[in-house]
Amino acid sequence: xxxxxxxxxxxxxxxxxxxxxxxxxxxxxxxxxxxxxxxxxxxxxxxxxxxxxxxxxxxxxxxxxxxxxxxxxxxxxxxxxxxxxxxxxxxxxxxxxxxxxxxxxxxxxxxxxxxxxxxxxxxxxxxxxxxxxxxxxxxxxxxxxxxxxxxxxxxxxxxxxxxxxxxxxxxxxxxxxxxxxxxxxxxxxxxxxxxxxxxxxxxxxxxxxxxxxxxxxxxxxxxxxxxxxxxxxxxxxxxxxxxxxxxxxxxxxxx
Ligand SMILES: NC(=O)c1ccc[n+]([C@@H]2O[C@H](COP(=O)([O-])OP(=O)(O)OC[C@H]3O[C@@H](n4cnc5c(N)ncnc54)[C@H](O)[C@@H]3O)[C@@H](O)[C@H]2O)c1
Numbered sequence: 001x002x003x004x005x006x007x008x009x010x011x012x013x014x015x016x017x018x019x020x021x022x023x024x025x026x027x028x029x030x031x032x033x034x035x036x037x038x039x040x041x042x043x044x045x046x047x048x049x050x051x052x053x054x055x056x057x058x059x060x061x062x063x064x065x066x067x068x069x070x071x072x073x074x075x076x077x078x079x080x081x082x083x084x085x086x087x088x089x090x091x092x093x094x095x096x097x098x099x100x101x102x103x104x105x106x107x108x109x110x111x112x113x114x115x116x117x118x119x120x121x122x123x124x125x126x127x128x129x130x131x132x133x134x135x136x137x138x139x140x141x142x143x144x145x146x147x148x149x150x151x152x153x154x155x156x157x158x159x160x161x162x163x164x165x166x167x168x169x170x171x172x173x174x175x176x177x178x179x180x181x182x183x184x185x186x187x188x189x190x191x192x193x194x195x196x197x198x199x200x201x202x203x204x205x206x207x208x209x210x211x212x213x214x215x216x217x218x219x220x221x222x223x224x225x226x227x228x229x230x231x232x233x234x235x236x237x238x239x240x241x242x243x244x245x246x247x248x249x250x251x252x253x254x255x
Pocket of ligand 1 (some may be wrong): 013185
């Protein structure tokens with residue numbers, strides 16, 4: 001018996017990094033997985049890799065900034081498989097370490113849209129299906145930047161703090177309705193999230209105020225190490241874990 005036999009799951013931002021690890025790990029553990037992303041090339045590569053490993057992962061384009069695409073994403077597993085058990089809100093983007101006085105309206109809106117509004121809508125639509133059935137499991141990928149003030153810029157930090165608040169409220173409000181909602185706060189992972197950051201032209205306060213904190217990071221993880229935490233939360237082994245934030249950071253915030 002595999003840990004996610006009979007379960008169906010949506011994983012957002014599943015083309016690269018942590019989402020890709022989660023999608024493959026869930027499929028390996030018996031789940032029927034719908035992997036979504038806003039990039040077609042990475043979804044094509046994921047499908048190919050999954051097939052080479054003897055796994056079947058369904059894919060779908062869904063941009064977490066677009067409510068209609070999020071609604072279609074939530075309906076898809078119900079249409080395909082007749083059920084939706086697990087939603088993993090993983091898609092996320094970084095800022096460029098700007099403190100609030102220097103955050104442009106455009107950057108603020110984009111980070112909040114992808115990291116907070118997208119997960120909010122996905123949860124709202126998924127709960128429309130899960131609540132009447134009194135069964136559902138939501139996992140939000142936050143960050144230790146959602147627990148501490150100096151791991152990213154103001155926009156990313158705010159988006160992840162808010163996502164943790166949303167997680168706790170949801171976990172508590174529906175705790176007697178068959179729903180669990182938890183967050184993972186990863187530390188550094190070897191993924192593509194910093195690819196879009198121009199390291200040569202970072203905000204001056206990044207080096208002065210944020211990078212001293214990063215020197216206390218014990219190490220950077222392989223995303224599979226964090227996907228294993230998502231597997232625990234998705235499985236019945238975590239049946240009494242709800243409204244929690246599990247850090248997976250190698251001990252970084254223990255400093
Ligand atoms: N990498 C780290 O060190 C780290 C640390 C803490 C938290 N996180 C969080 O982990 C999650 C996964 O990030 P990652 O490190 O794997 O990054 P990544 O950049 O490697 O992968 C992110 C994926 O999300 C997709 N994506 C981006 N914007 C999207 C949108 N609008 N709609 C749909 N998909 C979109 C990308 O195409 C990509 O496939 C994020 O929520 C991130 O904030 C990452």
